[in-house]
Amino acid sequence: MPTGRGWAAIGVSAALFVLWAGFGELDLMTTAVFLLAAVVIGMVFVNLVSPEVAVWRRILPAQVHEGDTVMIEMDVIASRRLRNVSLEDTVHGLGTARFAAGAARPREPLTARYEVRCRGRGIFAVGPSVLSISDPFSLTERRTRIGEVDRLTVYPTVERLTGLPAVRGLDPTVHAIKPTFAPFGGEDFYTLREYQVGDDLRKVHWPSSAKRDDLMIKQLEIPWRNRALVLLDTRPHRYPIPEAFEQAVRGAASAIAHLYQSGFGPELWSGARSTKGRPVDRYLDAMETLATIQTGGRLDLRNTVSRLLRQGGGGGALVLITGTPDEGLLGAHRLLANQFTRTVLMAVTDRPDIAAARFHGVNAVTVTVGTQGRWAPAWRTAMEISWATASAG
Numbered sequence: 001m002p003t004g005r006g007w008a009a010i011g012v013s014a015a016l017f018v019l020w021a022g023f024g025e026l027d028l029m030t031t032a033v034f035l036l037a038a039v040v041i042g043m044v045f046v047n048l049v050s051p052e053v054a055v056w057r058r059i060l061p062a063q064v065h066e067g068d069t070v071m072i073e074m075d076v077i078a079s080r081r082l083r084n085v086s087l088e089d090t091v092h093g094l095g096t097a098r099f100a101a102g103a104a105r106p107r108e109p110l111t112a113r114y115e116v117r118c119r120g121r122g123i124f125a126v127g128p129s130v131l132s133i134s135d136p137f138s139l140t141e142r143r144t145r146i147g148e149v150d151r152l153t154v155y156p157t158v159e160r161l162t163g164l165p166a167v168r169g170l171d172p173t174v175h176a177i178k179p180t181f182a183p184f185g186g187e188d189f190y191t192l193r194e195y196q197v198g199d200d201l202r203k204v205h206w207p208s209s210a211k212r213d214d215l216m217i218k219q220l221e222i223p224w225r226n227r228a229l230v231l232l233d234t235r236p237h238r239y240p241i242p243e244a245f246e247q248a249v250r251g252a253a254s255a256i257a258h259l260y261q262s263g264f265g266p267e268l269w270s271g272a273r274s275t276k277g278r279p280v281d282r283y284l285d286a287m288e289t290l291a292t293i294q295t296g297g298r299l300d301l302r303n304t305v306s307r308l309l310r311q312g313g314g315g316g317a318l319v320l321i322t323g324t325p326d327e328g329l330l331g332a333h334r335l336l337a338n339q340f341t342r343t344v345l346m347a348v349t350d351r352p353d354i355a356a357a358r359f360h361g362v363n364a365v366t367v368t369v370g371t372q373g374r375w376a377p378a379w380r381t382a383m384e385i386s387w388a389t390a391s392a393g
Contacts, residue, residue, distance in 0.1 A: 002039055006139035009035045042135035046142040052079035055129050055147035057089070063153045066121045070152065072097075074129070076110040084138065088130040091116050091152060118154040121249070121291050126150040155287045156250045159376040161258040163383030165317055165342040165365050192216045226316065228264040229340065230256055230286070233322035233329060236295040239348070243371040244323050245295055247348045251367075251375050252321050253290050255346065256283065264317065317342050324349040325358045333362060344382075346375070 002010060016032035019025070058073045074089060082104040089112075090096040097114040104110055127149045134141040192208055195215035208216040232252045239245040252268065259266040260283045268286035270293055318340035322329050325347055333343060343364040347355040352368035359366055367382045369375055 001140065001142075002043070003134065003138055003141050005137075006039050006042065009039055009139055013039075038137060039139050042137060042140035045135045046133055046140050049082070049133055049142065051082055051133070053077070053082075053131055053144075053146055055087075055131075057127060057129075057147060057150055059126065059150055059152055062151070063155065064118055065155045066118055066157050068118050068154075070116050070118065072114055072116060072126065074112045074147075076104070076112070076131075077107060078104045080106050082133060084134045084136065085110075086132040086134070087112065088132070089114070089127060090130075092125045093122065094119065094124055116152070118152075121154050121156045121246075123288075123292055124152045124154065126152050153288065153291055156246075156253040156290050158257045159250070159254040159374060159379075161254055161376055161379045163380055163387075164259075164262055165344055165383060165386050192218060226263060226265050228259050228266040228317040228319065229336075230259070230266050230268050230319040231321065231332070231336075232268065232270040232290075232293070233320070234270055234293065234296040235322075235328075238323035238326065238329075239295065240323070241371065244348045247369065247371050247373075248321050248323065248346070249290055249293060251346045251348070251369075252319075253287060254375050254379075255319050255321070255344075256286050256290075259317070259319075266319075316340065317344065319344045319346060320364075321346040323347065324351060325355050327358075330358055330362075333359070333364070337362065342386075346379075 013032040013035040016028045016035070020028040020032065054077045056075045060071045060073065064070050072089070072091075074087070076087060078085075083102065085102075085104050086098065086100040088096055088098050094116050097112075099112045101110055127147050128145045129147045131144045131146050132141045133144075192205055193216065195204070195217050203218045205216045205218045230252055232248065234245075236245075239248065252270075256266050256268060265282065266286070267282055268289060270289060318333075318336055320329060320333060320343065322345075325345065333345075337343065343359075343362070345355065345359050345364050345366045347366070347368045348371060349355055349368055350370050352366075355368050356366050365382050365386045367375070367378050369378050
């Protein structure tokens with residue numbers, strides 16, 4: 001099809017034909033015919049060229065956090081010599097990179113690199129690329145989609161939190177600030193699962209393996225005190241502005257990362273419970289959920305908490321994340337309080353006094369920030385207060 005230059009040539013050619021018809025100058029007609037012929041010949045040229053071009057794309061890294069920069073590398077290999085080649089690669093929602101090369105030799109890769117600033121969280125499609133081949137005068141071009149569609153996952157920003165709430169194990173007289181680290185299970189039998197590369201062969205359940213003709217691993221349950229549930233409130237009326245919900249999502253991501261790194265097995269609940277399995281699987285599943293989560297329009301908090309109770313499972317720590325707390329969230333805490341020994345309330349609000357008042361006297365550690373605040377210092381201060389309270393008790 002004609003390029004912008006090609007359409008300009010066609011327009012000039014039409015104008016020259018009009019002038020020739022009015023003045024009868026032969027040179028005007030000759031120039032008009034020449035321009036029109038150049039466009040037609042260019043279209044024939046680009047349509048006769050049917051190159052086989054392969055594109056390989058590498059995203060380094062493929063999982064990042066909002067605000068990070070990723071490098072995308074592309075190798076383009078043509079089966080025949082090409083001239084006037086250009087390539088466009090689009091990260092949908094973030095931008096488009098364009099490259100041009102005067103010539104491409106057969107089976108010699110052309111390498112292109114560009115950086116993408118991940119301005120917000122989400123899952124972004126990368127590609128397919130668009131290859132353009134033009135005639136020598138750039139009057140016409142042929143555009144072809146090539147390559148695969150890749151995925152760039154941008155997780156929410158994670159702040160480095162320090163300190164954990166003082167929790168109790170099955171013996172209520174025993175306090176612990178840091179749980180025993182058990183990344184692949186604890187002491188109690190939980191279920192059987194298929195062998196994965198890297199599993200300890202001492203955990204193979206040989207009778208089941210012989211019966212199924214496949215290696216089966218004994219999955220041990222995480223100790224009760226090591227479990228944690230992170231509940232993100234997605235009710236839209238709790239967040240007066242979109243920035244408040246984004247701050248809550250960053251708080252959820254920071255809490256999950258901190259709990260996981262500290263030895264807990266955290267699960268995320270945001271309308272549906274996270275995937276069961278090893279803590280690392282639940283962690284990755286939770287971060288992927290947080291990359292795309294939005295506020296929900298018809299969330300019944302009481303019914304969903306009741307469903308959580310029916311599914312079972314308590315633990316040492318419950319983390320509630322919301323905007324300005326209301327009676328609905330307080331009621332959810334009352335329902336879940338018997339399942340967990342310590343609650344942390346993370347609230348995005350400009351009225352921390354309201355958040356503290358609603359959860360006063362219910363054994364909750366309250367962490368509050370504004371929409372432009374930072375979770376790390378507020379979390380640290382709240383944990384220090386909880387340690388002092390636990391020691392005094």
